[in-house]
Amino acid sequence: MSSSNKHLTTSWGAPVGDNQNSVTAGSRGPTLIQDVHLLEKLAHFNRERVPERVVHAKGAGAHGYFEVTQDLTKYTKANFLSEVGKRTPLFVRFSTVAGELGSSDTVRDPRGFAVKFYTEEGNYDLVGNNTPVFFIRDAIKFPDFIHTQKRDPQTHLKNPTAVWDFWSLSPESLHQVTILMSDRGIPATYRHMHGFGSHTFKWVNAEGNAVWVKYHFKTEQGIQNLSNELAAVIAGQNPDYHTEDLFNAIDRGEFPSWKLCVQIMPIEDADTYRFDPFDVTKVWSQKDYPLIEVGRMVLDRNPANYFSEVEQATFSPGTLVPGIDVSPDKMLQGRLFAYADAHRYRVGVNHNHLPINRPHAEVNNYQRDGQMRFDSNGGNSVYYEPNSFGGPEETPQAKHAAYPVSGVADSVAYDHNDHFTQAGDLYRLLSEDERTRLVDTIVGSLKLVAREDIVKRQIGHFLKADAEYGSRIAQGLGLAAPQEV
Ligand code: NDP
Numbered sequence: 001m002s003s004s005n006k007h008l009t010t011s012w013g014a015p016v017g018d019n020q021n022s023v024t025a026g027s028r029g030p031t032l033i034q035d036v037h038l039l040e041k042l043a044h045f046n047r048e049r050v051p052e053r054v055v056h057a058k059g060a061g062a063h064g065y066f067e068v069t070q071d072l073t074k075y076t077k078a079n080f081l082s083e084v085g086k087r088t089p090l091f092v093r094f095s096t097v098a099g100e101l102g103s104s105d106t107v108r109d110p111r112g113f114a115v116k117f118y119t120e121e122g123n124y125d126l127v128g129n130n131t132p133v134f135f136i137r138d139a140i141k142f143p144d145f146i147h148t149q150k151r152d153p154q155t156h157l158k159n160p161t162a163v164w165d166f167w168s169l170s171p172e173s174l175h176q177v178t179i180l181m182s183d184r185g186i187p188a189t190y191r192h193m194h195g196f197g198s199h200t201f202k203w204v205n206a207e208g209n210a211v212w213v214k215y216h217f218k219t220e221q222g223i224q225n226l227s228n229e230l231a232a233v234i235a236g237q238n239p240d241y242h243t244e245d246l247f248n249a250i251d252r253g254e255f256p257s258w259k260l261c262v263q264i265m266p267i268e269d270a271d272t273y274r275f276d277p278f279d280v281t282k283v284w285s286q287k288d289y290p291l292i293e294v295g296r297m298v299l300d301r302n303p304a305n306y307f308s309e310v311e312q313a314t315f316s317p318g319t320l321v322p323g324i325d326v327s328p329d330k331m332l333q334g335r336l337f338a339y340a341d342a343h344r345y346r347v348g349v350n351h352n353h354l355p356i357n358r359p360h361a362e363v364n365n366y367q368r369d370g371q372m373r374f375d376s377n378g379g380n381s382v383y384y385e386p387n388s389f390g391g392p393e394e395t396p397q398a399k400h401a402a403y404p405v406s407g408v409a410d411s412v413a414y415d416h417n418d419h420f421t422q423a424g425d426l427y428r429l430l431s432e433d434e435r436t437r438l439v440d441t442i443v444g445s446l447k448l449v450a451r452e453d454i455v456k457r458q459i460g461h462f463l464k465a466d467a468e469y470g471s472r473i474a475q476g477l478g479l480a481a482p483q484e485v
Contacts (some may be wrong), residue, residue, distance in 0.1 A: 139334020
């Protein structure tokens with residue numbers, strides 16, 4: 001055994017005399033409850049897990065930096081984007097969506113792509129996916145959608161009938177379903193995929209002028225994907241394949257990088273654009289709003305401890321800095337509540353005090369107490385506002401930009417219902433080989449659906465996206481000619 005100059009202690013710091021033999025009444029007698037070291041050790045072990053994230057449970061993370069390569073201060077006053085060459089430290093967490101903490105990395109699933117920028121004006125979280133769109137566009141549908149992605153309550157198995165039933169009854173999902181079933185639905189590694197903010201956000205400059213913005217992280221490793229067959233083999237042999245790949249690449253000094261680009265839309269275009277620009281099931285065509293480079297993200301340091309840095313990392317789309325604001329996207333609006341709420345539940349109300357989440361900027365406020373408040377809790381400083389004791393004060397320039405709203409309070413559906421054009425555009429930009437694999441994957445999945453009416457309803461959507469797309473799927477399933485479907 002190696003000798004150490006450190007004493008093993010209890011969690012209260014007292015030296016431990018024996019960590020191999022519990023205190024018993026003689027060598028054959030029962031264990032004594034007075035062995036508090038044993039009790040504490042067993043009790044702490046029972047509590048090692050925090051609740052698993054309901055979505056995005058399985059993930060991997062890395063530290064790195066963002067460097068500005070182009071001056072976009074005419075669009076945003078965000079301090080971390082204020083000058084070319086400026087570097088901001090960051091932490092990224094990649095993830096699958098549906099699987100549990102121990103599930104396989106190489107499944108067909110969107111990948112989470114969450115970035116925490118530790119800016120001088122507080123943390124900025126960009127919490128997106130590796131896809132530019134999402135399955136639904138109103139947060140009120142999210143729990144139902146995720147139920148269909150999770151396990152059946154009776155069998156505890158994945159349920160393809162539920163998956164396609166929901167999608168076929170939610171045709172706004174068609175665009176994302178097409179992306180998911182295409183080659184990019186199983187990235188080769190976390191390094192070989194793009195990332196997207198997905199939602200529309202608002203940028204505001206120093207003069208108070210605003211634009212709408214969408215974010216694209218373009219992989220500098222190039223896009224690479226896994227075939228269904230190879231992914232299945234890897235899932236069996238090494239369920240942690242993507243986690244291992246990211247760690248090993250950084251460990252070898254092969255630092256993955258992404259170019260960050262944005263699309264900028266003038267505020268007034270939102271009223272007249274041919275798609276609702278706040279509908280997260282749609283992209284803004286790059287022919288209308290070309291990509292503009294902003295900077296480069298590099299991941300160059302592995303976490304020293306998975307639990308403290310990756311499992312306890314908490315990202316929320318509402319973690320914003322001056323110069324960056326939200327849009328009326330209904331999915332984003334729901335996420336502003338849901339993400340922070342998930343963190344309060346699973347990590348605790350003081351999650352932003354943990355080292356991985358703690359801003360590098362100074363934090364001054366009147367929040368006090370709460371579970372696991374492990375810093376000085378504001379000490380004896382003033383704990384309410386307004387006050388006459390020189391407590392922290394507001395920064396009027398940091399107020400959100402004002403904008404007009406109007407309307408009748410009601411449960412209002414989106415007024416844009418073309419779910420088909422952009423899904424069809426994607427199908428039409430694929431090569432013949434890519435189309436064949438897309439159709440084969442969809443056919444393979446639809447074959448598992450227990451009810452033909454669900455399959456036929458879904459084929460109707462594919463047909464509306466592109467007649468060839470829908471026909472090939474119908475043929476692959478041995479169903480009637482499309483016009484009879
Ligand atoms: P463009 O031709 O200007 O852009 C096409 C986009 O598709 C590029 O971002 C390209 O990204 C991406 N792309 C290329 N090949 C594939 C593929 N095999 N699978 C998935 N994406 C691919 O056209 P539009 O902007 O008008 O968009 C047309 C369609 O492209 C959309 O309906 C959408 O489905 C898809 N798309 C659009 C994006 C956007 O933000 N406008 C983003 C991603 C996809 P790259 O070359 O880097 O791979």
